Amino acid sequence: xxxxxxxxxxxxxxxxxxxxxxxxxxxxxxxxxxxxxxxxxxxxxxxxxxxxxxxxxxxxxxxxxxxxxxxxxxxxxxxxxxxxxxxxxxxxxxxxxxxxxxxxxxxxxxxxxxxxxxxxxxxxxxxxxxxxxxxxxxxxxxxxxxxxxxxxxxxxxxxxxxxxxxxxxxxxxxxxxxxxxxxxxxxxxxxxxxxxxxxxxxxxxxxxxxxxxxxxxxxxxxxxxxxxxxxxxxxxxxxxxxxxxxxxxxxxxxxxxxxxxxxxxxxxxxxxxxxxxxxxxxxxxxxxxxxxxxxxxxxxxxxxxxxxxxxxxxxxxxxxxxxxxxxxxxxxxxxxxxxxxxxxxxxxxxxxxxxxxxxxxxxxxxxxxxxx
Amino acid sequence: xxxxxxxxxxxxxxxxxxxxxxxxxxxxxxxxxxxxxxxxxxxxxxxxxxxxxxxxxxxxxxxxxxxxxxxxxxxxxxxxxxxxxxxxxxxxxxxxxxxxxxxxxxxxxxxxxxxxxxxxxxxxxxxxxxxxxxxxxxxxxxxxxxxxxxxxxxxxxxxxxxxxxxxxxxxxxxxxxxxxxxxxxxxxxxxxxxxxxxxxxxxxxxxxxxxxxxxxxxxxxxxxxxxxxxxxxxxxxxxxxxxxxxxxxxxxxxxxxxxxxxxxxxxxxxxxxxxxxxxxxxxxxxxxxxxxxxxxxxxxxxxxxxxxxxxxxxxxxxxxxxxxxxxxxxxxxxxxxxxxxxxxxxxxxxxxxxxxxxxxxxxxxxxxxxxxxxxxxxxxxxxxxxxxxxxxxxxxxxxxxxxxxxxxxxxxxxxxxxxxxxxxxxxxxxxxxxxxxxxxxxxxxxxxxxxxxxxxxxxxxxxxxxxxxxxxxxxxxxxxxxxxxx
Numbered sequence: 001x002x003x004x005x006x007x008x009x010x011x012x013x014x015x016x017x018x019x020x021x022x023x024x025x026x027x028x029x030x031x032x033x034x035x036x037x038x039x040x041x042x043x044x045x046x047x048x049x050x051x052x053x054x055x056x057x058x059x060x061x062x063x064x065x066x067x068x069x070x071x072x073x074x075x076x077x078x079x080x081x082x083x084x085x086x087x088x089x090x091x092x093x094x095x096x097x098x099x100x101x102x103x104x105x106x107x108x109x110x111x112x113x114x115x116x117x118x119x120x121x122x123x124x125x126x127x128x129x130x131x132x133x134x135x136x137x138x139x140x141x142x143x144x145x146x147x148x149x150x151x152x153x154x155x156x157x158x159x160x161x162x163x164x165x166x167x168x169x170x171x172x173x174x175x176x177x178x179x180x181x182x183x184x185x186x187x188x189x190x191x192x193x194x195x196x197x198x199x200x201x202x203x204x205x206x207x208x209x210x211x212x213x214x215x216x217x218x219x220x221x222x223x224x225x226x227x228x229x230x231x232x233x234x235x236x237x238x239x240x241x242x243x244x245x246x247x248x249x250x251x252x253x254x255x256x257x258x259x260x261x262x263x264x265x266x267x268x269x270x271x272x273x274x275x276x277x278x279x280x281x282x283x284x285x286x287x288x289x290x291x292x293x294x295x296x297x298x299x300x301x302x303x304x305x306x307x308x309x310x311x312x313x314x315x316x317x318x319x320x321x322x323x324x325x326x327x328x329x330x331x332x333x334x335x336x337x338x339x340x341x342x343x344x345x346x347x348x349x350x351x352x353x354x355x356x357x358x359x360x361x362x363x364x365x366x367x368x369x370x371x372x
Numbered sequence: 373x374x375x376x377x378x379x380x381x382x383x384x385x386x387x388x389x390x391x392x393x394x395x396x397x398x399x400x401x402x403x404x405x406x407x408x409x410x411x412x413x414x415x416x417x418x419x420x421x422x423x424x425x426x427x428x429x430x431x432x433x434x435x436x437x438x439x440x441x442x443x444x445x446x447x448x449x450x451x452x453x454x455x456x457x458x459x460x461x462x463x464x465x466x467x468x469x470x471x472x473x474x475x476x477x478x479x480x481x482x483x484x485x486x487x488x489x490x491x492x493x494x495x496x497x498x499x500x501x502x503x504x505x506x507x508x509x510x511x512x513x514x515x516x517x518x519x520x521x522x523x524x525x526x527x528x529x530x531x532x533x534x535x536x537x538x539x540x541x542x543x544x545x546x547x548x549x550x551x552x553x554x555x556x557x558x559x560x561x562x563x564x565x566x567x568x569x570x571x572x573x574x575x576x577x578x579x580x581x582x583x584x585x586x587x588x589x590x591x592x593x594x595x596x597x598x599x600x601x602x603x604x605x606x607x608x609x610x611x612x613x614x615x616x617x618x619x620x621x622x623x624x625x626x627x628x629x630x631x632x633x634x635x636x637x638x639x640x641x642x643x644x645x646x647x648x649x650x651x652x653x654x655x656x657x658x659x660x661x662x663x664x665x666x667x668x669x670x671x672x673x674x675x676x677x678x679x680x681x682x683x684x685x686x687x688x689x690x691x692x693x694x695x696x697x698x699x700x701x702x703x704x705x706x707x708x709x710x711x712x713x714x715x716x717x718x719x720x721x722x723x724x725x726x727x728x729x730x731x732x733x734x735x736x737x738x739x740x741x742x743x744x745x746x747x748x749x750x751x752x753x754x755x756x757x758x759x760x761x762x763x764x765x766x767x768x769x770x771x772x773x774x775x776x777x778x779x780x781x782x783x784x785x786x787x788x789x790x791x792x793x794x795x796x797x798x799x800x801x802x803x804x805x806x807x808x809x810x811x812x813x814x815x816x817x818x819x820x821x822x823x824x825x826x827x828x829x830x831x832x833x834x835x836x837x838x839x840x841x842x843x844x845x846x847x848x849x850x851x852x853x854x855x856x857x858x
Contacts, residue, residue, distance in 0.1 A: 011766075018770035025777035032784035033807060036791045040800070141422035148426050172423050203570035206435045244436060328500055363496035369513040370495055 046094075053088070053098045060085045061106065064121055065114045082124050089125065096130045103127070104152045122153040132158055140170040147173065151180030159184055167198060175204055182208050190221050193234055200233035208237075209244055217245070224250040227257055227265075236268055243272040251278045258284055266292075267301055274305030282309045286318040296327040303330055307337025316345045323352045332361055339365045388762070395750050402739050403778055410785050412623035417683050417793055420622075429563040432570075433467055439546045439569065441469040441562055441639070444539030445553035446532050451480040455489045457553050460593020462521060466562040470521050472539045473553065477506075477529025486524055491516040497523075503537040503650030506530035511542065532635075533651035533658040540642060540650050549639045550659075552689065556585055556595050557637065561686035565639045568680035576666055577640045578680040579633030581617040583796070584610045585688035595688055600802045604809075605698060606691040608817040611809050613691075615786040618683060618793070625681035629732035631667070633679070635659030637687035644669065644677075655715065657708015664716050664728075671725050685794055699824045706828025709741050744825035776814055783810035 008016070060081040067078050089095040100122070107118045122128060127149075134146030135158070147165060150158045162184070165177035178200075181192050190208075212220060224247070226238035239257075242250045254276075257269040270288075273281040285305055292298035303322045306315050319341075322334035335358060338349040353362060364370055432438050443461055447454055454473075461471045475483045486492060497511035505527070512524040527538050536550050547569065551557065558564075561580065568578045586606040589597035601607045624630040638659065648669040651658045663679060670677040692698035713736060720737065722729035757763045787806055790796065797803060 015766055015770050018767070018774040021774040022770060022777040025774070025781040029777065029781045029784040032781075032788040036784075036788050036803065039788075039792055040803075043795075141425070144426065172426070176426060201571050202437065202573070203567065206431065206437045206570060209437055210431050210435060240437070332498070360496075360498040364498035367496045369493065369515070370497060 442543035446535030580686035702824035703828035
């Protein structure tokens, strides 16, 4: 030992550094190997524990789900199974998490009484307190998980707690809070949007749309109330939802939006009018031709929409005007719209092609296999 | 006392000292850079995994709000596997998409096989040459409604970049996914790749992890079971890919400094790709070049943008199984890197291009492009010192050990990252094998990679522009062999 220490002290300092680097790197590599195998071990044992807990819970849950729900006190047998679940779960966080995940998983595919009984189980086992605790955590992922669980299990009592996360700094927490509110706010759907000033991504729009698609259509809000929202994301979302849920009573408000200074709103408005088959908007839309001539995107949208809602010769004349537009996709869209608009429009289209400048476009739009 | 007739001893000592110090500084800089990137990658990956705890990607599948995607797959002499490959692409989980197969003037019967298999007929597609390309001979669509998402374009041979540009011209969707036709794409790959575009409007491109599929069980274009390659060379590449994809790109994505999205599978905004001018025909590294050009375009237009990256293994490719083919691939990669760096040399430490100019580009130049030169020069210098008897064993052994141990450490870090994230190699003996590979790689595989890269640069000076033939064993062929063995 003394020899080693003596040899070490005799070594030049550069050599000592290299040896130290080697040792540190080697120890690091060995540690990673240990972590790697222990992580695998932990993962496997956790999986095993989860599987045991899941199968233990499933039996009791199956019985509870099959029992008829009522406003009265649960039947003695239900009480028995609940206490059984409580006993199985104990105070273990892992067991509580497994149970929560299991309830969410089961509830996803159920509606009516069975789904309600699962919500009841969630409350009776005080898992709402467990999820609420998570929703107040400092860790963003735990907090988001808590919000997600509360929403999935329809815990309306947590509405205010969730609402306080609506302007959280972390985007995932914000998104989960938003989705939780959408899910829980069943009566005055989406009213919290009035005060919503954070960004609203396309991903969120998709999630909200999916949720609204599965809910009672009669309770859908009138999306036109948000067309002039100070948050552009909310206004665009409202336009998109009007289109998706075909809210025909919004047509007049949409026509007024054609004069909006924001171009992205106008683009979406024109699209929406087309998708709603709002023939009454054909004149206002066609009147925008010259104003937006230099904007390729808007010109293309007008050409496409007029193909859907145009009905008179003056609309087809606007479309034939677009056949000389400098942008190819605008010309193409106009030709396609005219081709689909009946014989008179087709005649205008063929006349515009008297010099053959549109021949290849015409061949394309006439090809049956290329019809979109 | 050692003396030479030509040099003063003090001058020589000063020369040795300067070279040693320069190599040492470079070694410390490159090691620190990789270490920092690795730590950042791990942290970013953890965030990604936690964030995606809540995500149900299948929701995108049924949503009418999902953006349209064109899958562009160039095919050159792929007659052997083209039918299976197209079927695999047509069965991807996504609703609003089309598959555009570009037959890049194949000399074999690629097109002749496609026509009857998918009941294709020539249509009057009005092809616009938004990006100039070789002539398109015809566009084909299927009469069978089951294949209505399929578009086959037959064109004169012009190389991969040219074929991809035709795809960009023909595409009608907002997003384009450029892929290698012989890759195995995970069924939910598009659902995952499209998500960054949905989350942030500024995203212009996204890339995913490419993994090696040699020896994996593949059936009808689907990956059934992940296995470690049986041969040593592809196994080495597995480790190399894990290290590169999990410990590097994730960090660059976090910094928004990613310059490379693998040509095997990348998703781009079509409008931006076209505005940037499409793929460059004059480089063999067209995948990296396009990303750099798109980024440059956004900078020059003063537009905010993000190049996203997701760590999920989404695409599986067959790695070269013999040294000759691997050498051609690495030769091409080296040439591609140099060509891209040369084309965009304006970015070098140019503050106008933000992080890309000040960090990403210099990193690629110093640590990706120059590293084979430095490593090889270091080796030559070492041989020179051996020849003149100036090697000090007391320094040499600990230094070599330190380099080796650091390489081992990084490989173990990568394996740990894989284990705690995607856990694809589930068998314990696979992990043991990978540890063995990590022990062997720095002395058996890495020197060869350095040599092939150098050769690539020499070929570049000689004016070599070709891709180099890439013979593949083919997954289907593998499956048949397996059955025969069974």
